[in-house]
Amino acid sequence: MLVDATAVPADRGGVGRYVDGLIAALGAVGANMAVVCQRSDAERFGRMAPEATIVAGPAAIAHRPARLAWEQTSLPLVAQQVAAEVVHSPHYTMPLRAGRPVVVTIHDATFFTQPEMIPAVKGPFFRSATKTALHRAARCIVPSKATRDELVRVLAADSTRIDVAYHGVDREIFHVPSEDEVARVQARLGLRGVPYIAFLGTLEPRKNVPGLIQGWVQAVTNRAEPPALVLAGGTGWDDAIDAATLSVPSHLRVIRPGYLRFTDLRGFLGGAVVVAYPSHGEGFGLPVLEAMACGTAVLTTPRLSLPEVGGDAVAYTEADPDSIATNLAALLDDDARRQSLADAGVARAREFTWATSAEAHLAAYARAVNG
Numbered sequence: 001m002l003v004d005a006t007a008v009p010a011d012r013g014g015v016g017r018y019v020d021g022l023i024a025a026l027g028a029v030g031a032n033m034a035v036v037c038q039r040s041d042a043e044r045f046g047r048m049a050p051e052a053t054i055v056a057g058p059a060a061i062a063h064r065p066a067r068l069a070w071e072q073t074s075l076p077l078v079a080q081q082v083a084a085e086v087v088h089s090p091h092y093t094m095p096l097r098a099g100r101p102v103v104v105t106i107h108d109a110t111f112f113t114q115p116e117m118i119p120a121v122k123g124p125f126f127r128s129a130t131k132t133a134l135h136r137a138a139r140c141i142v143p144s145k146a147t148r149d150e151l152v153r154v155l156a157a158d159s160t161r162i163d164v165a166y167h168g169v170d171r172e173i174f175h176v177p178s179e180d181e182v183a184r185v186q187a188r189l190g191l192r193g194v195p196y197i198a199f200l201g202t203l204e205p206r207k208n209v210p211g212l213i214q215g216w217v218q219a220v221t222n223r224a225e226p227p228a229l230v231l232a233g234g235t236g237w238d239d240a241i242d243a244a245t246l247s248v249p250s251h252l253r254v255i256r257p258g259y260l261r262f263t264d265l266r267g268f269l270g271g272a273v274v275v276a277y278p279s280h281g282e283g284f285g286l287p288v289l290e291a292m293a294c295g296t297a298v299l300t301t302p303r304l305s306l307p308e309v310g311g312d313a314v315a316y317t318e319a320d321p322d323s324i325a326t327n328l329a330a331l332l333d334d335d336a337r338r339q340s341l342a343d344a345g346v347a348r349a350r351e352f353t354w355a356t357s358a359e360a361h362l363a364a365y366a367r368a369v370n371g
Contacts, residue, residue, distance in 0.1 A: 002084035025358035101138035108283025109150035138368035144305035168354030182271035198272035204236030215324025270294035292345030
């Protein structure tokens with residue numbers, strides 16, 4: 001198979017971690033695989049899958065318009081050159097004339113179900129790409145049953161052509177951190193000895209960060225030692241975050257460090273009192289799984305795929321600030337429950353492996369080839 005990794009962003013993020021985890025797991029089982037990628041990623045993927053054929057794309061495809069044009073005109077030629085039986089496009093878009101079956105990963109359906117939370121330019125593009133994939137791809141892969149069910153409900157998609165492949169978690173990166181790793185991250189954040197609530201993700205409307213800020217203020221404002229709130233991740237398009245931050249009382253601390261170094265993530269997640277992820281809905285919810293693997297109690301919402309990931313190993317809240325405040329305060333006041341959730345989260349995270357995900361992908365590739 002040929003995996004098209006050219007859409008992976010430089011910051012990796014959720015899409016990057018998905019593609020990295022998948023390619024490494026496919027390589028580990030000796031899959032007959034070629035990977036086409038950005039030039040800057042060629043060495044990285046070569047280390048992940050030493051037996052794979054790595055094809056570096058032209059420098060121009062670092063820019064999205066050029067990459068999309070290349071996907072249509074040149075990706076089929078790459079597939080022909082490496083004699084691929086099937087092409088996997090892991091981020092919504094696909095070549096329309098690949099000359100062989102194409103499998104497409106659709107990460108979520110919120111472009112249709114929550115259009116008000118998507119930028120005006122981005123929404124139509126991904127809605128069109130999703131519809132095209134559902135109609136033109138041999139198979140579509142989704143990361144949760146909830147995403148599959150939403151595509152069927154909203155777009156009348158054919159469920160028999162959609163395969164569910166849960167994401168995994170990289171245990172070399174995401175595991176319970178050492179005290180030194182936690183201390184190092186706290187020092188970099190200027191939080192030596194100060195407890196904090198952690199959020200990790202793109203600061204976009206769907207993540208409900210303003211609701212989190214408001215709920216956190218309610219939960220901690222009258223505490224003798226209120227935990228800080230650290231909002232880590234890339235800047236998105238949610239202007240309400242700035243307004244919510246400005247309304248925070250002066251004795252409370254909100255920290256927005258932007259992207260954290262990949263090697264600091266386990267110390268950041270594992271060092272938090274609680275990881276809060278009160279999203280309005282996810283296709284999977286990788287930050288929840290990664291926080292569970294790092295041994296921290298997680299507070300999230302029971303929406304879409306999140307219960308598939310968290311099960312009984314996380315705490316749940318509705319997305320409004322009052323509910324977040326009530327449930328966050330309850331966790332902060334209950335050390336035993338936080339420890340119980342942390343232990344349960346580590347155990348449940350072990351059920352999500354990239355090896356299992358790779359098996360599901362290989363089965364989807366086989367179905368695509370065999371019709």
